[in-house]
Amino acid sequence: MKIKSVPFKFVFIIFYYLSCSIPISAQIFGEADLERLIMKHPMMKNYDKKTGHFKNTPHELRNVQDLKNENASLTLELNNIELEEIKRAKGSLEADIQNEDSFWNDVVSDSNRKQLLENKIRDNKELIERNGNPGFSKLYPIIDDMCNDIFVSLYDEKKVILNKLPRYLLNKPDLEGKDFRQFWNKPSSVILENYLKHSYYISQMFPSVDKTILFQKVGEYK
Amino acid sequence: MPHIMNYKKINIILLITVFYVISCAQVSYSCSLALHDWQLIFFYKIPINAPFIPLSEISVIQNKFSKAVTDRILWVIKPGILxxxxxxxxxxxxxxxxxxxxxxxxNSKSVIKIARSFSNEEKKPLIVGSDKNFLKIAVFFDANSKNNCCQIVLAQDSRLRCVFQDANSPWAQEFNMQSWYSLIFYRMPIPGTIISFSTYPIDGTRSSIYEDHDLVELLLSKKCLMRRPDLVVDPYSFDFPDLPE
Structure with missing residues (x-):
């Protein structure tokens, strides 16, 4: 009995020592399953896994012909506003206007409407050039909002949050012939250009991408 | 098949983007080499009679009329010291x-009435009225440089009302414009420690009048400024945070 009780006491003392000393001597860690939090976010209801785009958002994949039709209609509306502006300006310069404040309010209102239409037409033209694919510039604000929501739910200034991600391994990309180190043996711009072309894959070459990621605390940007 | 592969790639990119955005979630403002974390430490707003320099006025007219449409521009303001x-x-x-x-x-009469008074003249002037002018003075310290790097901003808010009595398409527009001048320096605003002087708008964009890259490199090498990470390349993050209303 005595022999068995020694390891139990030993383990108990170690446990007691650790449980007392951790909060005093070590940083407090929390953990989060980022993938689960992302999947739980309301915006993910709009996420189309097949296309990788968010429906009903500026990141949605669009039909090119629909965009062309929409732009034709918006251009017509824009022209009508411009004609109205000319008519209003002509009227104000030919005869006294009763209420100048009202005149300028209408000017500002039409100017704002025009700005919205011009932005929409410009965005649609860009989308047409991209075959209806909005690109990452439209993805960032969505991701930013999602991250902010997730951050708020996780935020605790006393804790460093450890992330459990991902649950699957990413296949290492085939980088044969694209390694920039070849440049040291054969200094050729082609090697560097080839390396840069594959920078997307190279960016995934963090050796611990399949391990827990330690986020730095806010303000410690290195 | 190539499409399916692209979608897989997009899904992976989405996940990586989430990591990246989270890791860079703090808003920072950078110059071409250094990463600043501007903290507003002083702000003052003063009403002024007339804009100091008609930067917004020039920008608005050039944006509307790329070629000369008149040989006279009338600037309707309360005359000021400049x-x-x-x-x-x-x-x-x-x-x-x-x-x-x-x-x-x-500005004894409205811009519309002034424009109307030139109805009988053959060559009509372009009328530009500036009112509701405010000068905002702001001082920022860069937390990334232990508050040694400083930025002084003089911003000028104005309401512009422009009228042009063109025979075919007369034009009347209102704009709320801001122009600004920014001086960034290290510790003291004296020659040798001035990092940059820039202004907005010149041809509709921010224009850098003076930049001392050697000084920035020196301060970065001494770790007096924080080097901008290669990945932080937001072109809109060069200046300063929005000023209070």
């Missing part, structure tokens, strides 16, 4: 708007 030096100030600018003759008209 009004007599308008021609001298304009000499720093180029383009047809700066080359055209500007006349200062006291």
């Amino acid at each position: 009004s007599p030096y308008l021609d001298f100030i304009k000499s720093f600018f180029s383009g047809w708007v700066a080359d055209t003759k500007w006349e200062i008209i006291p």
Whole structure:
């Protein structure tokens, strides 16, 4: 009995020592399953896994012909506003206007409407050039909002949050012939250009991408 | 098949983007080399009679009319201390708007009424009225440099009302514009420690009048400024945070 009780006491003392000393001597860690939090976010209801785009958002994949039709209609509306502006300006310069404040309010209102239409037409033209694919510039604000929501739910200034991600391994990309180190043996711009072309894959070459990621605390940007 | 592969790639990119955005979630403002974390430490707003320099006015007219449409621009303002030096100030600018003759008209009447008074003249002037002018003075310290790097901003808010009595398409527009001047320096605003002086808008964009890259490199090497990470390349993050209303 005595022999068995020694390891139990030993383990108990170690446990007691650790449980007392951790909060005093070590940083407090929390953990989060980022993938689960992302999947739980309301915006993910709009996420189309097949296309990788968010429906009903500026990141949605669009039909090119629909965009062309929409732009034709918006251009017509824009022209009508411009004609109205000319008519209003002509009227104000030919005869006294009763209420100048009202005149300028209408000017500002039409100017704002025009700005919205011009932005929409410009965005649609860009989308047409991209075959209806909005690109990452439209993805960032969505991701930013999602991250902010997730951050708020996780935020605790006393804790460093450890992330459990991902649950699957990413296949290492085939980088044969694209390694920039070849440049040291054969200094050729082609090697560097080839390396840069594959920078997307190279960016995934963090050796611990399949391990827990330690986020730095806010303000410690290195 | 290539499409399916692209979608898989997009899904992976989405996940990586989430990591990246989270890791860079703190808003920072950078110059071409250094990463600043500007903290507003002083702000003051003063109503002023007239804009100091007609940067917004020049920008608005050049944006609307790429070619000369008139040989006279009438600037309707309360005359201020810099009004007599308008021609001298304009000499720093180029383009047809700066080359055209500007006349200062006291704002006793509305721009519409002033424009109407030229109805019978053959060559109609372009009327530009500036009112609701405010000068905002702001001082920022860069937390990334232990508050040694400082930025002084002079921002000028104005409401512009422009009228042009063109026979075919007369034009009347209102704009709320902001122009600003920014001086960034290390510790003291004296020669040798000034990092940059820039202004907005020149041709519709921010323009850098002076930049001392050697000084920035020196301060970065001594770790007095924080080096901008290669991945932080937001082109809109060069200046300063929004000023209070």
